[in-house]
Amino acid sequence: MTSSSVLVQLGQCGTQLGHNLLDTIYQDAVECPLGFSASQNERYHRISTETYFKESKTGFHEARAVTVDMEPKVVNQAIESARRSGKWTYPAGMQLCRKSGSGNNWSYGFQIHGSRCENEVLSLLRKEAEKCDRLSGFIVVMSLAGGTGSGLGSYVVQLIKDNFPHSVILNPIVMPYKAGEVAVQNYNAVLTLSCVLTHADASVLLHNDHLHNVCSKSLNIDKVSINHLNTVAAHQLASVLQPADSLSNNSLLELPYKRQDILFDIVRSTSCHSQYKILTLRSVPHLADRSIAFSTFNWPSLLKRMKQMHLTNFFVDEGMDWQVRLEKSMPSYTKQHSKSLGNMLFLRGEGAGKLTENDFQEFFDSRLYASWVPSDEQCHIWSTQRRFRQYEKSVSMLSNNSFCTEGLDTVINKAWNMFTAKAYLHQYTKYGLEEEDFLNAFVKVENVVNSYRKL
Ligand SMILES: Nc1nc2c(ncn2[C@@H]2O[C@H](COP(=O)(O)OP(=O)(O)OP(=O)(O)O)[C@@H](O)[C@H]2O)c(=O)[nH]1
Numbered sequence: 011m012t013s014s015s016v017l018v019q020l021g022q023c024g025t026q027l028g029h030n031l032l033d034t035i036y037q038d039a040v041e042c043p044l045g046f047s048a049s050q051n052e053r054y055h056r057i058s059t060e061t062y063f064k065e066s067k068t069g070f071h072e073a074r075a076v077t078v079d080m081e082p083k084v085v086n087q088a089i090e091s092a093r094r095s096g097k098w099t100y101p102a103g104m105q106l107c108r109k110s111g112s113g114n115n116w117s118y119g120f121q122i123h124g125s126r127c128e129n130e131v132l133s134l135l136r137k138e139a140e141k142c143d144r145l146s147g148f149i150v151v152m153s154l155a156g157g158t159g160s161g162l163g164s165y166v167v168q169l170i171k172d173n174f175p176h177s178v179i180l181n182p183i184v185m186p187y188k189a190g191e192v193a194v195q196n197y198n199a200v201l202t203l204s205c206v207l208t209h210a211d212a213s214v215l216l217h218n219d220h221l222h223n224v225c226s227k228s229l230n231i232d233k234v235s236i237n238h239l240n241t242v243a244a245h246q247l248a249s250v251l252q253p254a255d256s257l258s259n260n261s262l263l264e265l266p267y268k269r270q271d272i273l274f275d276i277v278r279s280t281s282c283h284s285q286y287k288i289l290t291l292r293s294v295p296h297l298a299d300r301s302i303a304f305s306t307f308n309w310p311s312l313l314k315r316m317k318q319m320h321l322t323n324f325f326v327d328e329g330m331d332w333q334v335r336l337e338k339s340m341p342s343y344t345k346q347h348s349k350s351l352g353n354m355l356f357l358r359g360e361g362a363g364k365l366t367e368n369d370f371q372e373f374f375d376s377r378l379y380a381s382w383v384p385s386d387e388q389c390h391i392w393s394t395q396r397r398f399r400q401y402e403k404s405v406s407m408l409s410n411n412s413f414c415t416e417g418l419d420t421v422i423n424k425a426w427n428m429f430t431a432k433a434y435l436h437q438y439t440k441y442g443l444e445e446e447d448f449l450n451a452f453v454k455v456e457n458v459v460n461s462y463r464k465l
């Protein structure tokens with residue numbers, strides 16, 4: 011039986027990105043790509059729609075989604091946009107809004123909206139969970155920087171952990187642009203990270219800067235909008251969340267089951283230690299819609315590009331340093347490359363099922379991994395012959411590795427400098443957050459960053 015998951019969209023970012031993700035998953039599921047048999051396609055379609063949608067009595071697909079934003083505007087837009095598409099809808103009554111947001115204030119979102127909305131949010135989560143024949147878990151989408159997604163979102167992640175202790179929580183979470191949009195975004199980010207790294211099973215950090223680079227460099231978009239960022243992020247997330255099979259004709263990679271519980275597979279394969287729960291995500295290729303039909307790729311070149319992106323910590327396959335490589339005898343002090351705890355590769359498209367151990371050998375190099383990760387837990391390969399979103403071939407990689415803390419140092423430092431100067435603190439303490447809470451959050455996030463650094 012397929013396990014289903016409930017998407018929890020929190021705040022403006024969570025609602026917009028979550029909507030884009032559902033749309034991407036649905037569009038992909040209903041396609042009938044060339045080179046894939048009708049019966050296999052039927053199976054793919056069934057697993058995808060059962061996981062993320064519920065078929066209503068009228069045959070319509072209702073998203074398994076709970077949406078919470080304190081401002082109603084974006085929620086109403088999402089509902090209307092899904093309805094107008096004529097393809098899928100949001101379930102009626104599974105949204106919660108108030109009159110106004112949290113004004114980029116984590117404390118307001120967590121302390122005020124959190125406690126006031128707790129019962130209603132929990133009731134929506136329970137109702138949606140009860141609609142699943144078998145619940146795998148929750149995909150909780152939000153941003154790190156605003157007030158509702160980050161503050162109320164942190165509260166909701168904790169609420170889910172307390173009330174659904176056996177369900178998986180996968181948490182795609184958006185990092186703000188480094189250049190900064192609001193002064194307090196670094197406070198919000200530290201407070202949120204401290205909470206989600208405690209209660210979620212894995213957080214996929216999606217940097218707006220990285221998404222922007224994909225838009226401008228790979229897709230050649232001049233004026234990058236939030237919608238463009240979401241289209242790229244949704245593409246990447248869907249490429250790991252859609253059905254695939256473990257590449258099991260290979261002793262190294264064998265897993266004893268077919269993929270029917272997507273969230274569980276992800277968490278099991280990438281997050282082997284409670285101190286290390288941050289994932290990064292990258293995909294190749296990214297193509298403008300008009301180029302997709304005319305582009306051809308081969309697996310060795312896509313895998314090579316992915317390997318180099320992983321080594322150099324690039325999120326776009328342009329401008330990488332191809333000189334960086336794993337040296338035969340790397341002195342321990344040259345930490346040029348990251349150390350991973352668990353990686354997942356997803357290959358989608360013609361010929362993916364025929365690849366063998368040799369094609370992935372470089373991803374199994376033990377120098378890429380922390381010394382205590384067993385070799386059969388290092389890299390997990392999932393594949394399907396089916397094209398993903400009409401791409402002839404595509405590769406995505408979900409990785410738990412020591413480069414994931416890139417950018418977090420700066421966030422912590424900026425927040426700490428403001429904290430020691432007591433800047434903006436009164437805006438947080440007036441809603442009940444104490445300096446002690448800040449200190450605890452700093453300690454938690456710094457500990458995680460230090461643990462990754464020591465790998
Ligand atoms: N990628 C992406 N980032 C977004 C989106 N919407 C907002 N952001 C980013 O998220 C941060 C702001 O968070 P929001 O989600 O707008 O805030 P909120 O949760 O609605 O909270 P309040 O408005 O303060 O109540 C900023 O860093 C934005 O750049 C989106 O749709 N996609």
Ligand SMILES: [Mg+2]
Binds near residue numbers: 021022081112156158
């Ligand atoms: Mg908002």
